[in-house]
Structures are given as structure tokens and as C-alpha cells.
Amino acid sequence: MSAKPAPLIEGTALPVWVLSAVGLVAAWLPAFLRVAPNRLLTGEALSPHAWLLAGGWLLAVACSFVTVPAGRWVLALLAWTGVAGLPLLAGADARDVLAHATPFTRVQPGAGFWLGWLAAALLLLDRLRGMRKAWQAGAWFAALAAIVAASATGAFDGLSLVREWQAQRAPFAAALGEHLRLAAVTLVLALAFGAPLGWWVWRTGRANGVLVGTLAFLQTVPSLALFALLIAPFAWLAHAWPALGALGFGGTGGAPAVFALLLYALLPVVRYTVAGLDAVPADAREAARGLGMSRAQLLWSVQLPLGWPVLLAGLRIVAVQTIGLAAVASLIGAGGLGRFVFLGIGQGAMDMVLLGTLAIIALALVADLLFQGLLALTERRA
Amino acid sequence: MRAAVSLALLVALLVVLPHSAAWFHAWQPDVSHPLYSRHSFFALTLSHVGLVVAATSIAVAVGLGLGIVATRPAGRSLLPTVRAVAVIGQTVPPVAVLAIAVPLLGFGAAPTLLALALYGVLPVLGQTMVGLDQVPKPVLHAADGMGYGRWRRLLDVELPLAAGPIMTGVRLSAIVSVGTATIGSAVGATTLGSPIVEGLVGNNTAYVVQGSLLVGALALTIDAALAAVERWIRRGQS
Incomplete structure (x- = not known):
């Protein structure tokens, strides 16, 4: 041919x-x-x-x-x-x-x-x-x-998929809500901790330092192992400080799940923050300093707007990854759509498995498209 | 160096864990069976590694083949479609692929292998296309000028120059496989995830710790070994 x-x-x-x-x-x-x-x-x-x-x-x-x-x-x-x-x-x-x-x-x-x-x-x-x-x-x-x-x-x-959904409408809505909450909380925390850490790594030139090395090391640990290993320390925390237990810091449940998801999410956020700051031309930085901008002003009105698209690309990866990993979190009792998948596998109810799976895939695709749209929007404005 | 340390850690765990019942009993006194004993830890590790090696081999064969076809002149028109599959496929979580494989193949190692292989293709495919696209045009023209045939150019020029990115893809594929094989124990595959899942179900923290330590050490060993191979391949290239 x-x-x-x-x-x-x-x-x-x-x-x-x-x-x-x-x-x-x-x-x-x-x-x-x-x-x-x-x-x-x-x-x-x-x-x-x-x-x-x-x-x-x-x-x-x-x-x-x-x-x-x-x-x-x-x-x-x-x-x-x-x-x-x-x-x-x-x-x-x-x-x-x-x-x-x-x-x-x-x-x-x-x-x-x-x-x-x-x-x-x-x-x-x-x-x-x-x-x-x-x-x-x-x-x-x-x-x-x-x-x-x-x-x-x-x-x-x-x-059968539609009938399964009709039969489990309330549990499905609850699982969807839990899944979204897990992903959203993780994303916000990852940005809140990762962006300053990334800025610090960039300023001190520690891109190959201990912090990034540790985060990269965590990235290779299988998700199920990391989720499961966190149960014992969190149970101990809740036991030692009952006030934390009241906040949901039990051995199983949302807190260890979000913590594990955060550990996985930090590396991409830190890496893309550094890449975003690198993407700002040195000329622009020097011009801003020449205009007498303080470091905070420089960050806010020069580096953030210019580096934002790169950081957004990183957040897109984090969002998709977190939505997928959150499915595993249901194995340590954090709920979410993974519960449909694993409960369905346990019962041999494949419609239930498929319902959970398709919802997770759809969620990941929607998050991907959403961030792509945001990216296109910021790039058009820039 | 890092590979040697992680391998030593893995071997040490494999040697020590079978004799550690007393320690786990001291730590979790109310658990009657403090040591996972359904399969030996060595057998679990072997079957885990076997799954990952088999899946990664399939993934490399398929991913490399598709990547090469899509970058040849005759197959160029397939490139956008193949790229779309690779990009959209990456947004699908590994757990989802695992769950979809179950209705097709039932329980056990078979759906896990299928899921691992399917999902593992994507990084290899993506990186093969990146690597082959990166080969400088002048180099290709030089090869053509020297009378290299299509196959010889591919084997002697393009693939060696693209080997670095391709190896990155292989490493990514293997690491995702190690993680997904762990979850595969939830659909009946016998892997290092089995003690973890059994421990989670039966509220036995000792099992969870044993499985997690081993699979963590295994993941680090495989990652470090493949990273060393990658560095060796990329030596001399900037």
C-alpha cells in the first residue's frame, strides 16, 4: 500500500x-x-x-x-x-x-x-x-x-447501566459528592502548600534538593500502600488528641485520604510552579525591579500573570491524577465513586462497577476539558 | 547506587519479615495471626514482578510498534488519531481500566494483566512519538545521503537517538504497573497488594504494614534500576 x-x-x-x-x-x-x-x-x-x-x-x-x-x-x-x-x-x-x-x-x-x-x-x-x-x-x-x-x-x-443508576440514585449522588469534595480539597491544599514551596525552591535554586527528591520518591510508592500506611499514624493522632478525632482525623476516612492525595499532588504543583517562574523572562523581572517594585509586587503583578498558564497546566495534571487516585481512597473508607467500583467487584455486580468507573472517567475528562478551557481563556487574554 | 540501596532494602525485608511474627505480635497484641501466611512474601513478590514484567513487555512491543508506524511517511496521517488516543487515554485512571477489564475477563490475574498492558502502552507510545519527532532533520538527511535504507535508518539512527525518551516512557509504564498491580489484588490477582487488601478488610494493621513495606521497596528498586538504565542510555546526550 x-x-x-x-x-x-x-x-x-x-x-x-x-x-x-x-x-x-x-x-x-x-x-x-x-x-x-x-x-x-x-x-x-x-x-x-x-x-x-x-x-x-x-x-x-x-x-x-x-x-x-x-x-x-x-x-x-x-x-x-x-x-x-x-x-x-x-x-x-x-x-x-x-x-x-x-x-x-x-x-x-x-x-x-x-x-x-x-x-x-x-x-x-x-x-x-x-x-x-x-x-x-x-x-x-x-x-x-x-x-x-x-x-x-x-x-x-x-x-442495565441506567437501571442500576435509577436503583442507586441517592448513594450514587452521595458518592459523586464525596469524590468531588476529596478532589477539590486536595487541589486547594496542593495549591496552597505547593505554590509557596515551589516559589521557595525556585528562589533558592533547590530544584534537585531534598524536598523535590522526597516528593519524587513518594510519587513512586504505589497508591494503595501509601493510603494503607497512613491509617496507623492517623489512628494514633486521633487517639492522642481526641479534638483531632472529632475533626474526622480517624484512622480511616477522609483525612488520611486527603493527606495521601496531597502528597501525590505536591510534586507536580511544585515542579510546574518552578517552571512557571522560570518562564518569566529575566528582562521583565529586571524591568519591574528597575521600576522600584518590591518583591511582593513583582510576584503579584509580573511573575504571577506571566507564569500562571504554566501553573494552570500543572493543575490540570494534578486534577486528573487526583480524581483517578481518589478512587483508590475508597479502600480505606474515604467513600467516593471508588466505593461503587470496589463494592461492585466484591458483589460481582458489574453494572455497579461500570457505573462507578464511567463516572470517574467522565469526571476526569470534564476536569481536563475545564482546565483546557481555562488555559485557552488565559492565553487569549495574555 | 540508589538502585543498589533499594534492592538491598527489598532483600533485607524479604529475609527478615518471615521471622518477624514476634515483633508484630508485640506491636498488635490483639491480632491472632500477626504475620501474613497465605502465600510466602517471596512468592508474592515474584508474582508481582512477573505481572509487571509481562505487562511492560507487551506495552513496549505495542507502544513502540504503534509509535513507529505513526511516524513513518505512510502512516503519518494516523499520527493525530494515535496522539489523541494517547492523550485521552492518559486521563482515564488506571483503576478504571482495571475495573473495565473485570467484566471482560473475570477475576484473577488475567484482567490485571490486560489492564496493566493496556494502560502501560500509553506512556511508551507517547514517549516514542516524542523521541522520534525530536531526531534532528539534518541527521535524517545525512542518513539518506549515505544511502541508508528505510529500515537501516530506523534501526541505526532514529531509534538510538530516540532511546532516551523511549526509556522514560518504559520507566513510567513500569512504575504505574507496579502501583496498579497492587490494586489488582482487589480483583483477585495474587500480588503484594494481597496482604494490604486482606489487612484492610480484616482490620489487621500488621498485614497492611507488611505488604506496604514490601511493595514500596519493590517500587523503589524498579524505579531506581530503570532510572539507571535511562541515565546510561542518555550518557553523552545533552
Whole structure:
């Protein structure tokens, strides 16, 4: 194929072929859906629309051979239909199955569904590249809006994930709140401690010193070990000072979890603070000193505005990392969405596991997008 | 140096811990079984290391292969998609990958291995693309001018020059694997996380400490050893 002298449309057909191949495999995987007699059993595979899906992917391949400009749009539209339509198809199939089944029957989206949806999303991402930002955002927003609108009409009510959520609405909301609180408190504390520490490291030139070395060392310790090791000291603290115990400093629970999350979060915050301060040109600093600014004024009106984008990039990494690690914190009784994951694994209730997992992934992605947006906003202003 | 110290610490722990029941009993008098005994600590360490080595090998093979394909002229158009997968994949927490592997493969070592390998691909892939992109254009032109074929240029010029960043990716991948394998004991894999999880469930702090000390020492050893390899590879490069 690489021997071909000129690709059909400037070499951009390859991603379509690869992703369509993935999509075709997904379409022929046995399980687009899994039908289980109840929420604890593994279901039987069901792929009612394998031919339709395979046809869609073959159409995508065919479109990649069309050289007219419209081919590109047809492909984007096809990918968009996959992103918005696959969940709808799964929801409709689930409703059909449930129409003549026992009330305990669960219809789970299977590997075929997830892989196919992923391929469609990546194809959409690929085809939208190079288009105007507004178009790109609009396409994703429209897909999201279509799914939200459909869910409002109950299109997904047959799917096991939705039923699990409906059955556990209150515990899920509580877990989500706990997770957000753990992450938010950690992020605020990491900024409050990490930024001054980073400033100190930068001023004294101790980027390779004991402090950064210790934080880097902590970074390699497996999260479960660090969480678990903190239980004993915190239990002792609460025992020695009952006042601390009243504040929630028990052996298990929120306090040791936040402490461990903070230990992991400090290194990136310190490193990015140093990088942010390094990013301020020496000329700007000297000019400010020449204007008679004090050190505090220099920090506030020169270094902070100029170094802020770098620090923000660091906070983005910290936020995503903390949301992921907070899932482990549920093993030491700190609650959060990890409780759904690990409790679900313990009970063998995969819908519960998936509900917690998808919520964690969604939370991490939203945090990532949020910080990306903030970054774009500050960079435009600068 | 750091590798030797951490390895010595790990070996010392492996030798001393099996004989430390009396100490743990003195520290936690109300615990009836102060020493984790379901598997020997040595067996746990071996199976932990085995999982990490297997997963990292798969991750390196896949990540390196994809990274090379995406940076060849024929595969260039795949680069944005591969990069998007690597970037978006990194936002997905390792625990989530582990949890998703369970419905696919059931309980035990298999889902842990799948999760470790899948997640481990991302750092290797990302760093391979960074490393291959960093190879200076003049060097590539020189290789072409000397009549190097596509394969020889890749093997003799590009990969050696990109080896530093690639090794960084391998190290990141291995460290994340050590941590995730620990959590893998919650889905039934036998690793150094097993004493920790059992200790957390059964309120046995002695088990927790034993598992944590060992897995901490193991993580430091692996990190220091791979960092030493990385320094050796990067020697002479700025």
C-alpha cells in the first residue's frame, strides 16, 4: 500500500480504513449487548444489527475512495451518526428484549458496543480535524445534546447501566459528592502548600534538593500502600488528641485520604510552579525591579500573570491524577465513586462497577476539558 | 547506587519479615495471626514482578510498534488519531481500566494483566512519538545521503537517538504497573497488594504494614534500576 504513488485523498484515507477495520471487528464481535437473567449473572451475547453496523463501516470505507469534497462531509456525518446513534440503537434493542422478559432481566452494552462507539468517536475526531473550532465544538455538542434529549424521553431506560443508576440514585449522588469534595480539597491544599514551596525552591535554586527528591520518591510508592500506611499514624493522632478525632482525623476516612492525595499532588504543583517562574523572562523581572517594585509586587503583578498558564497546566495534571487516585481512597473508607467500583467487584455486580468507573472517567475528562478551557481563556487574554 | 540501596532494602525485608511474627505480635497484641501466611512474601513478590514484567513487555512491543508506524511517511496521517488516543487515554485512571477489564475477563490475574498492558502502552507510545519527532532533520538527511535504507535508518539512527525518551516512557509504564498491580489484588490477582487488601478488610494493621513495606521497596528498586538504565542510555546526550 505504501508503494502506491499518490494516495487517493492526500493520504488521509488511512485513518478511515484503520478505524473502519476496528469498527467491522466490533460489529462482528459476538456481544453488541449482553442479556443477563439478573444483575449478578453474566449475560448471553446478542448482536441483532451486526449487518447494519458492518454496512455502515463498509460505507465509510467506500466514502474514503470518493474524491469529491462532499465525501469528507459524508464521512463526518456517518461518524457523527455512529457516535449519537449507537447508544440509541443499544437502547432500542434493550427495550425490545425487555418487552418479553422477566423484570429482573438486565441488558448490558457489550464489548462490541463500546469498541464500535470508540471507533466512531475517533473517526469523528479525525474527520473534524482542520475544520473551524466552532464546527468541531458544535458537532460534539450536538451529539451530546441528541443523547441527552433521547435519555429524557427514556430511550436508554432499558439499559442495565441506567437501571442500576435509577436503583442507586441517592448513594450514587452521595458518592459523586464525596469524590468531588476529596478532589477539590486536595487541589486547594496542593495549591496552597505547593505554590509557596515551589516559589521557595525556585528562589533558592533547590530544584534537585531534598524536598523535590522526597516528593519524587513518594510519587513512586504505589497508591494503595501509601493510603494503607497512613491509617496507623492517623489512628494514633486521633487517639492522642481526641479534638483531632472529632475533626474526622480517624484512622480511616477522609483525612488520611486527603493527606495521601496531597502528597501525590505536591510534586507536580511544585515542579510546574518552578517552571512557571522560570518562564518569566529575566528582562521583565529586571524591568519591574528597575521600576522600584518590591518583591511582593513583582510576584503579584509580573511573575504571577506571566507564569500562571504554566501553573494552570500543572493543575490540570494534578486534577486528573487526583480524581483517578481518589478512587483508590475508597479502600480505606474515604467513600467516593471508588466505593461503587470496589463494592461492585466484591458483589460481582458489574453494572455497579461500570457505573462507578464511567463516572470517574467522565469526571476526569470534564476536569481536563475545564482546565483546557481555562488555559485557552488565559492565553487569549495574555 | 540508589538502585543498589533499594534492592538491598527489598532483600533485607524479604529475609527478615518471615521471622518477624514476634515483633508484630508485640506491636498488635490483639491480632491472632500477626504475620501474613497465605502465600510466602517471596512468592508474592515474584508474582508481582512477573505481572509487571509481562505487562511492560507487551506495552513496549505495542507502544513502540504503534509509535513507529505513526511516524513513518505512510502512516503519518494516523499520527493525530494515535496522539489523541494517547492523550485521552492518559486521563482515564488506571483503576478504571482495571475495573473495565473485570467484566471482560473475570477475576484473577488475567484482567490485571490486560489492564496493566493496556494502560502501560500509553506512556511508551507517547514517549516514542516524542523521541522520534525530536531526531534532528539534518541527521535524517545525512542518513539518506549515505544511502541508508528505510529500515537501516530506523534501526541505526532514529531509534538510538530516540532511546532516551523511549526509556522514560518504559520507566513510567513500569512504575504505574507496579502501583496498579497492587490494586489488582482487589480483583483477585495474587500480588503484594494481597496482604494490604486482606489487612484492610480484616482490620489487621500488621498485614497492611507488611505488604506496604514490601511493595514500596519493590517500587523503589524498579524505579531506581530503570532510572539507571535511562541515565546510561542518555550518557553523552545533552
